Amino acid sequence: xxxxxxxxxxxxxxxxxxxxxxxxxxxxxxxxxxxxxxxxxxxxxxxxxxxxxxxxxxxxxxxxxxxxxxxxxxxxxxxxxxxxxxxxxxxxxxxxxxxxxxxxxxxxxxxxxxxxxxxxxxxxxxxxxxxxxxxxxxxxxxxxxxxxxxxxxxxxxxxxxxxxxxxxxxxxxxxxxxxxxxxxxxxxxxxxxxxxxxxxxxxxxxxxxxxxxxxxxxxxxxxxxxxxxxxxxxxxxxxxxxxxxxxxxxxxxxxxxxxxxxxxxxxxxxxxxxxxxxxxxxxxxxxxxxxxxxxxxxxxxxxxxxxxxxxxxxxxxxxxxxxxxxxxxxxxxxxxxxxxxxxxxxxxxxxxxxxxx
Numbered sequence: 001x002x003x004x005x006x007x008x009x010x011x012x013x014x015x016x017x018x019x020x021x022x023x024x025x026x027x028x029x030x031x032x033x034x035x036x037x038x039x040x041x042x043x044x045x046x047x048x049x050x051x052x053x054x055x056x057x058x059x060x061x062x063x064x065x066x067x068x069x070x071x072x073x074x075x076x077x078x079x080x081x082x083x084x085x086x087x088x089x090x091x092x093x094x095x096x097x098x099x100x101x102x103x104x105x106x107x108x109x110x111x112x113x114x115x116x117x118x119x120x121x122x123x124x125x126x127x128x129x130x131x132x133x134x135x136x137x138x139x140x141x142x143x144x145x146x147x148x149x150x151x152x153x154x155x156x157x158x159x160x161x162x163x164x165x166x167x168x169x170x171x172x173x174x175x176x177x178x179x180x181x182x183x184x185x186x187x188x189x190x191x192x193x194x195x196x197x198x199x200x201x202x203x204x205x206x207x208x209x210x211x212x213x214x215x216x217x218x219x220x221x222x223x224x225x226x227x228x229x230x231x232x233x234x235x236x237x238x239x240x241x242x243x244x245x246x247x248x249x250x251x252x253x254x255x256x257x258x259x260x261x262x263x264x265x266x267x268x269x270x271x272x273x274x275x276x277x278x279x280x281x282x283x284x285x286x287x288x289x290x291x292x293x294x295x296x297x298x299x300x301x302x303x304x305x306x307x308x309x310x311x312x313x314x315x316x317x318x319x320x321x322x323x324x325x326x327x328x329x330x331x332x333x334x335x336x337x338x339x340x341x342x343x344x345x346x347x348x349x350x351x352x353x354x355x356x357x
Contacts, residue, residue: 025053035094
């Protein structure tokens with residue numbers, strides 16, 4: 001596994017002095033994923049970004065950066081890319097500092113991490129394995145204050161904007177920044193109701209949605225996300241929105257503990273790809289919930305077949321060949337009306353057989 005030292009930047013990231021003002025910091029933030037690294041002389045103090053420094057707080061335009069900075073988790077050069085992905089996902093921060101013996105060495109970005117992880121075997125899995133964020137909708141007639149409140153409530157930086165209940169665009173925390181920036185110097189505080197909070201969002205959001213099909217794999221979706229230079233993709237299944245997949249979703253996915261499934265599935269009948277994916281996901285959840293299966297089963301072969309072309313209570317069959325530690329291999333056969341209903345039954349019988357031995 002690659003280490004942080006191989007991808008960190010020693011220059012080319014944004015710095016700002018602790019004595020700078022909130023309005024100066026805000027003007028330099030170019031996206032909701034952007035961050036400024038705050039220094040006092042050579043000493044690193046923290047970071048400033050839109051979410052922690054401006055959405056969660058209401059700094060005055062002339063307030064010093066040192067009062068609104070966020071102290072993020074840090075990496076060391078020997079940390080793995082997976083640890084970097086995990087910390088970014090947990091902190092909701094897409095730039096992290098790299099320190100060594102308390103000294104600032106550089107910075108690493110989520111974009112760089114994801115470009116490297118897109119080469120890994122995990123990136124070949126279906127996009128559905130990543131998990132989607134729910135789509136949060138807001139009418140274009142809503143105000144900036146309502147948008148900000150919705151983002152904070154759902155802990156998100158993006159909303160899907162609708163017109164007559166139809167999705168027409170995306171509103172990000174960076175779009176809210178535009179109105180705040182215009183208000184700097186002419187309002188007593190940034191981001192409150194007197195600084196344009198009652199302004200409708202219709203003139204600020206980005207028209208159009210960058211969509212990705214539910215059926216693609218992780219690598220294809222990642223390439224689309226990075227090429228489009230957006231923070232998230234709208235996942236579409238048969239023309240309907242099923243959620244959003246963002247940098248954070250991908251970071252969480254890659255930072256999960258690696259689990260090598262011990263099962264092999266053999267389908268001797270025609271099933272749609274979505275149905276086959278269901279069986280893999282069901283088994284994955286089952287092994288996570290049942291420690292006895294996870295600890296005992298070394299190999300599990302499942303064969304799905306159809307016994308008759310005509311509908312009947314026992315039209316389908318699942319044959320399980322099980323190799324478990326400390327006992328001989330055994331075979332179980334279950335017949336029934338549909339493979340989805342048979343899988344819980346075969347799982348229960350496998351568990352019972354293992355407990356007997």
